[in-house]
Amino acid sequence: MPEKVFDCLVFIGRFQPPHRGHIEVIAQALSKAEQVIVLIGSAWQARSLRNPWTFDERAEMIRACIGSEDQSRLTMVPLLDALYNDDIWVRDVQKKVRDLAMQPAQKLPKIALIGARQTRSNYFLTLFPQWQSVSVDPLDGISSEDIRVPLFHDADTARAYLAQTPHPTLEAPVTARLSQFMDTEHWQALHQERQLLEQYQRAWQDTPYPPMFITVNAVVVQSGHVLLVERRAAPGKGLYALPGGFVQPQERLEDACFRELRDNIRLKVPEPVLRGSLRAHRLFDDPHRSWRGRTLAQAFYLALRPEQRLPEVRMPRTSRHKAVWLPLADLDPEQLFEDHFFIIQSFLGLPAGYNAS
Incomplete structure (x- = not known):
């Protein structure tokens, strides 16, 4: 040798x-x-x-x-x-x-x-x-991206793609494992997300230019807990996400953040107190950060004064999601939607390493 x-x-x-x-x-x-x-x-x-x-x-x-x-x-x-x-x-x-x-x-x-x-x-x-x-x-x-597209379009397309012999881009042990993956609930969930994405893209297909979306998120921290929303519908069903939403046409970014906390999250903290708790804000613009396409997120870090009791949250009964106060020690990247773990990490200085055990 x-x-x-x-x-x-x-x-x-x-x-x-x-x-x-x-x-x-x-x-x-x-x-x-x-x-x-x-x-x-x-x-x-x-x-x-x-x-x-x-x-x-x-x-x-x-x-x-x-x-x-x-x-x-x-x-x-x-x-x-x-x-x-x-x-x-x-x-x-x-x-x-x-x-x-x-x-x-x-x-x-x-x-x-x-x-x-x-x-x-x-x-x-x-x-x-x-x-x-x-x-x-x-x-x-x-390209891995080009490989992923047919794998989640529909079952027939995916199986036909994997059945190519010899496969032009994948080794045989990989195609075998990808075929097995198609029989799991994970493939079904991702296929559903693919359908939602295609539906979303069709709604914007006639625009004269590629759409770009502007959103806001709130990183609200008190007494070692962060305010999150548990998503109860796809995409990201079952995952935690930061409170937030789209910016309205005649709205400042900061005002959009406090509107979301007031109207959609219904965080029981007076708005003057929330505004006085604002410690930092930052634009998060990774090109791949959102499933819907090019989406910019302006996030606001609010550090509330430590109290014995966490503020009450009463989301509307019509909401598809549930608000929770999660201890910082329980933050798990695998349970956070899109790049929301990294947004929290950016403000709070969480360590890079993660130990699944």
């Missing part, structure tokens, strides 16, 4: 799902390094059309495509996103690689990042100047 150029190569991706291009990068990494660390991003997030599969499911798909002789040299670990703070994310990557990279005898490990050349998602290769970069030519025409 030829001597390896690197002690450790690091491959970062979302792998939603893993396709032939991903597997080719891992294969090349295994040929160049003694150890390959695959950091699987968007871990611990609620299932969505953009993130349909959990870390464990994606790791299993990848490992099923790797030969038995290389399994011991391949390490896969989950990586939580930090959408609005690259520094938090970079620190998390650095720490994981430092803790996982095998130490050669009496020398520092030679570590490098590996990724497909000139892909939009690989901008992070520039965030780690202490490591070399190894570029691999991407396989033409392969």
Whole structure:
């Protein structure tokens, strides 16, 4: 076996799902390094059309495509996103690689990042100047996003797509696991969200330009609790979300936030007290943050004075959702809608790492 150029190569991706291009990068990494660390991003997030599969499911798909002789040299670990703070994310990557990279005898490990050349998602290769970069030519025409579209359109379309032999973009172990996934309640829920999305898009298909939506959210914190809304309908049925909604045409953003708290959440705190509790506000504009399309969210952080009792909330009986005060210690990224965990993280400085145990 030829001597390896690197002690450790690091491959970062979302792998939603893993396709032939991903597997080719891992294969090349295994040929160049003694150890390959695959950091699987968007871990611990609620299932969505953009993130349909959990870390464990994606790791299993990848490992099923790797030969038995290389399994011991391949390490896969989950990586939580930090959408609005690259520094938090970079620190998390650095720490994981430092803790996982095998130490050669009496020398520092030679570590490098590996990724497909000139892909939009690989901008992070520039965030780690202490490591070399190894570029691999991407396989033409392969995109995880393009793979996800037919998988959730309808059952017949999805099964026909997966039945292609040989499949042009997916390895056989991956198509087998995706076929099994179609028999789960998770696929049914995502299929329903896909139908809602298509209905939503049809309503805007005749606009002369792509629509852009403006929303507000309130991050209301008191005595170690954050005010959330439990969604009781798709999309995101069963998930927690921040209070908020769309901005009306003749409305200031701040006024829209307090209107939502007053009229829709019915938070029993006088509005002057709420306005006096405003500590910060910020625009959240990740292009993929919302299932409905390009949606900007202006969020307002309100720190209420600590009290023995949390303020009462009485949402209208006609509301499809339920308001709750959730202890900060119980915040779980997998139970938060869209990017709402990261909005809370941005204001409260929650740590990047997340331990599912």
